[in-house]
Amino acid sequence: MRLTLRVWRQRNAGTPGAMSTYDVDGISADMSFLEMLDTLNEDLILRGEDPVAFDHDCREGICGACSLVINGDAHGPERTTTCQLHMRAFRDGDTIDIEPWRAAAFPVVKDLVVDRSAFDRVIQAGGYITAPTGAAPEAHATPVPKADADSAFEHAECIGCGACVAACPNGSAMLFTSAKVNHLNVLPQGSPERETRVLDMVAQMDAEGFGGCTLTGECATACPKGIPLPSISAMNKEWLRARRKVKG
């Protein structure tokens, strides 16, 4: 396959960036999107140019490091992570636009790499349990209803990649925060901090400069792990409940 890539190039956070056009040849349909970028970078290095910086780690779709907006879609045209997207999703001769996550809370570090530590600080605000943990506990010690366990697992799937923020026209982090809140709030292990968790995480989310939610649903459409849109409503319910309890 022969492709034309239009890639966002930016030296660092302080200098303005722009889209640069590159031609790549010899791309196999079985390559992953990141392998295609590796091919481009090998080319650039041979030519003595600066390779394109992009985040990646496990390349198995489970770590949440990769983060590219491909033709306007976070993680590209398929509902998966960029590393699990294969070149067979494109056709020979295609022009592909590659941009970084765009959000005030995710400043560009270099090229396609953005700083997502805002998410870490949201987690630090309450995305944990204070109970001492050790070896796996005896399964019957703390019974969890099946529906709650399913819900917790569904939300625990969030890998914190930030596609929700990138896809949201408002740069809102509601889906991410709701996944983390709901994951722990439905479980008995998470109930001691049930109220402070949702209040503190939402406050931190707001402080980080993420936008407000207008329920466009773009986040849930982009999420590679399928965190559903009603999770946001569930977090709003938790938040309203916590406000009543803490105030009352």
Next chain:
Amino acid sequence: MAVSGLLMLGYLVAHVAGNLKVFFGPEEFNAYGHWLRVMGAPVLHHEWALWLVRIVLLAAVVAHAVSAYQLSRRDLKARPTAYVHRRKGASYATRTMRWGGIILALFIVWHVLDLTTGTVHPGGFEEGRPYQNVVDTFSTWYGNVIYIVAMLAVGLHVRHGFWSAAQTLGIGSARRERLLRGAANGLALALTAGFVSVPVAVMTGVVS
């Protein structure tokens, strides 16, 4: 946004029901208009109930506009650099909430000046004869255009707004998703169809 929006939506439902009385002829419609002024009598003085409704509505409109402004400012600030490759996302109703809201605000101003105060009313505005006033307004081409466009905007606004309000208030869930979407679409359709039926009736001579 959710609470003020639902307040106004409740009013719209009552408003459209009242409007449909126009199909029962001038006596009944004018009598209904009169009743609105003596609502709550004899406990309440003349027009007290009406003014109470107006005050609550005004507060809701102001609260809705102020929160929309704050939310929009925050949202625009959170995405300082736009994507080069833009794609159309979300539904038409979702994408037009801001402009739709502005259109509706302008419409409300015209609507009050036209049929409540009579300031910009075409023909002789007569208080206490709403039936004739309605016919006069919808006998002009621009009255019909402004009104019908605004009512389509109401439908779109309610379609996204009602469902969103439910999510904001924490009522949404995977199980209730179909119910809430259905209710939002049903409400939007009923309101738009109900409101638009009046100018259409005047145009076709059913109401004259």
